[in-house]
Amino acid sequence: AAATAEVVRGYSALLRASSRAESLDVRAPDDRLAEDCVEPDQEGYGKTYSGGMGPEKIFCCTTAKQVLADLKERCDKDCTDDHPCWKTLHGKWCPVYTKKYEEMKAAQCKERPTTTTTTTTTTTLATTVPTTTVATTTTAAPDPLEWCYKLCAEKAQKKECQDEAMCKDLCKEAAAHFEEGK
Numbered sequence: 001a002a003a004t005a006e007v008v009r010g011y012s013a014l015l016r017a018s019s020r021a022e023s024l025d026v027r028a029p030d031d032r033l034a035e036d037c038v039e040p041d042q043e044g045y046g047k048t049y050s051g052g053m054g055p056e057k058i059f060c061c062t063t064a065k066q067v068l069a070d071l072k073e074r075c076d077k078d079c080t081d082d083h084p085c086w087k088t089l090h091g092k093w094c095p096v097y098t099k100k101y102e103e104m105k106a107a108q109c110k111e112r113p114t115t116t117t118t119t120t121t122t123t124t125l126a127t128t129v130p131t132t133t134v135a136t137t138t139t140a141a142p143d144p145l146e147w148c149y150k151l152c153a154e155k156a157q158k159k160e161c162q163d164e165a166m167c168k169d170l171c172k173e174a175a176a177h178f179e180e181g182k
Helices: 002-020 061-080 087-108 146-155 164-180
Strands: 117-124 131-138
């Protein structure tokens, strides 16, 4: 009971920290679309060496946008100032890296999938009975509290006492409690 209360207090603090936004934005801390996204502290991500075209890997959408903007400035503005670029940089490498970072931006800034419903109605009139056919296709968006369920299972429960339903209830209760306290 004490461990559960501590977990609820921890989740409440975590949710309160995100209350600075106008709406409840419950998201995983490593959300690639968040404005405050941070690149992983791993090789290939983050800052590039001086004179480099950009990082090898990009996780955050904001980073992809910034790298592309910096590259375009370097290839467009800097290559036409008083100290022009080498011809190979402007003619060969700028297009190669621009394409590479545009593809990375498209991948990292792609919107999350949402639930969509398609309804098709066909009505046939005959001398007998009209027929209506309805086809519905639904794809579900990921549960925004999925990160909370995982954290609960990892931190609040022993491996031999895993209770998925309890974690879901706890996370939903914490989110509702936080939303009420806005």
